[in-house]
Amino acid sequence: MQEADVWCNGNLISNHKGGYLPFTVDITNYIKKDKVNEILVKVDNRNNSSIPPGKELKDLDFNYYGGIYRNAYLITTNDLYITDAVHADIPNSGGVLIHFDEVSISSAKGFVKIHLQNDSDQEKKVKIAVVFNSNDGIKETFTSDKIVIKSNSSVSIVQPVIINTPKLWSPEIPNLYLAIPRFFS
DSSP, X not given: OOEEEEEETTEEEEEEEOSSSOOOOOOGGGOOTTSOOOEEEEEEOSOOTTSTXXXXXXXXXXXXXXXXXXXXXXXXXXXXXXXXXXXXXXXXXXXXXXXXXXXXXXXXXXEEEEEEEEOSSSOEEEEXXXXXXXXXXXXXXXXXXXXXXXXXXXXXXXXXXXXXXXXXXXXXXXXXXXXXXXXXX
């Protein structure tokens, strides 16, 4: 909760303070290919007034619980992948951003922005597709033109979206859409 050190194969890679926000750590350069690798997360729940909420544990009106108490994932990627929004650390980008500017009974207009990273030594030509699935099984698919991503670089692709007669959300009828982003050559 308070502070976490992340180690890989004996190397301290990251120190994260605070338990309220997610964090990611890229261990790519520390992995030994075709060998057993050790990932260690050391958590520290001692008093530290520099970490919010900035009070000693005895002065709080709630408990901090030590240890890892949220999900932890090991994510592997190919050379071309959709970035993690937290790790990309790009304002209003990184990962997948879905935004609708105009919403009415007749249509919902907006965009999907997908941040792709190409870690290979070759440029890649890709299209993105975003499928919106409604609660009642209706699918709407939006596909971009082909985009070139240079080697060892990233790009944000913006795909306009218009959903005609959308299933609007309300407390009485909590309609939801599941958005599934993909990219392909």
